[in-house]
Amino acid sequence: MSKIFEVPLYPYRRSADQDAAQPTRHPVVVVGAGPIGLAAAIDLALHDVPVVVLDENDRVSWGSRAICFAKRPLEILDRLGCGDAMVDKGVVWNRGKVFFDERQVYGFDLLPESDHKRPAFINLQQYHLEHYLVARLQALIAAGKPVELRGANKAVGVEQLDDGVRLSIETPEGTYVLEADFLIACDGAHSPLREMLGLGFHGRVFEDNFLIADVVMDADFPTERWFWFDPPFNRGQSALLHKQPDRVWRIDLQLGWQVDKEREKEPERVKARLKAMLGEDVGFELEWVSIYTFQCRRMDRFRHGRVLFAGDAAHQVSPFGARGANSGFQDTDNLCWKLAMVMKGKAPMALLDSYDSERVQAADENILNSTRSTDFITPKSATSRLFRDAVLDLSAHYAFARPLVNSGRLSLPATHDGSILNGPDCADLPPAVRPGAPAVDAPLEESWLLDRLDSRFHLLGIDSDLPDSLEIDGIPVDCLSVKTDSLPSPALSARYLGDATSAVYLLRPDQHVVARWPSYQEAEVFAAFNRAIGLAPREVAA
């Protein structure tokens, strides 16, 4: 049986655009059908924005890529209509252990609170995730959504126009040109579009190499993240073991900077390393082996006129903390509703600048966390190593040292404090769901709060009366009234009311909080809504 990454899922077909006398103009073109490009296309389709996705390949990607998907991206994938398949297939995990030398120094439990639909993390091979995204996109196409997915269409030229973008596309049958009102570049860390536009990508390269192996084996290791500092089987370096579905395990072995990469990739040498780690009697097959050097860097800006960069094309982090793909999903979650509103003439072009400011803020947070983890895992100096080893030693005996152990700060969503889109806060309400923060899940009577929040604006009233329906400048705002005494658990009350007796929250289509009040006041809600779609007060007055 062929593996999913060997099957052409969207084989090349000739498009009418290739025979057009003049370049065809499309509203949105997405370049790259990786996880982020596919998520962008699905999101835009849900907003009924026509979109063409171009991918140089015709199948899902193979190899050692993302495996850890965090709670917030899973919630985004739920909104896109494909979270269930991923969580059903994925390996749910909450626990981890940290080893130093020959001993376990401590274990942790991410202890997800109860009353959330989604777990803290699942592990899933990226090729499975991409497969579910392609299936979802193809289901939307079958249902009549205006989307095209073109395989073996490689963008080889890009030119900024005053009112759009012109692309040259290479196919098995020659090159053609098309135009787009907007281009979303999801073409990965090496982004050819970024290169062609001559845009910079700045940051740090970590002088270290990591051997990444995906192995197939029957092993009885528990479903936990195991991280070793300086283990006997990889002296002076680190190691990571993580379980994926289908008996596949991810193993990372730090190698150091001065290594012969080609030699380290030789299967016999890799097998010897893995046997030293797993034991002589554990049978395994290698699914994939590669050697990575980690980088933490980003573009200065993610918006360049009508070209919007998302995912690894815009920012790159080391994998410790699973902040790569997870943050990419949050990019398009942030971008697509804004782009849809601008394209429908409901919001000013300036709204797209908030994509840049909010996601640059998030990228900086991810880069900071990922850099700190990498500095802890691969100390740059003798003194840095001395402190690192002292922390690990102390962590075996003293609780105070454990928060200092940094084998990866696992991906959490950014809260856009200070965003120009944020409206008024109400100080009596819990800080975790302040303006700029993503909504936190909780059970409703029959479903989950986040499942109830689709790709529209929502007004959430908790023990507070709301209008039955609301429309602001022709844009519907869904009204959801919740009475806490009819809920199955106190979670929603604890998370959204705290000690207050009532609250009204205005939520964006990406489920981030815009503003909140003790009760509904029409003028306040209208003003906050206008602000959230980029009509800041001075522009309203103008």
Next chain:
Amino acid sequence: MSRLITDPNLPDPDGFYAELLKLHEGREEAESAGINARLILILANHIGDRSILTQAFAAAGASSKKEQGA
């Protein structure tokens, strides 16, 4: 007698650790050792409580398996 705090007591542990490493960035080892010695003396003076310092010395001096040459 006051007890040495061994439960987490530092807000923003990652920020603290990054600042500590920054203090040593680009220094020679001997220079770093000098900084560490001064740092201990400064913090000890700030703590002031001799019994706390005695407990801290004991905690830090309990040598790890590695340092015993195992």
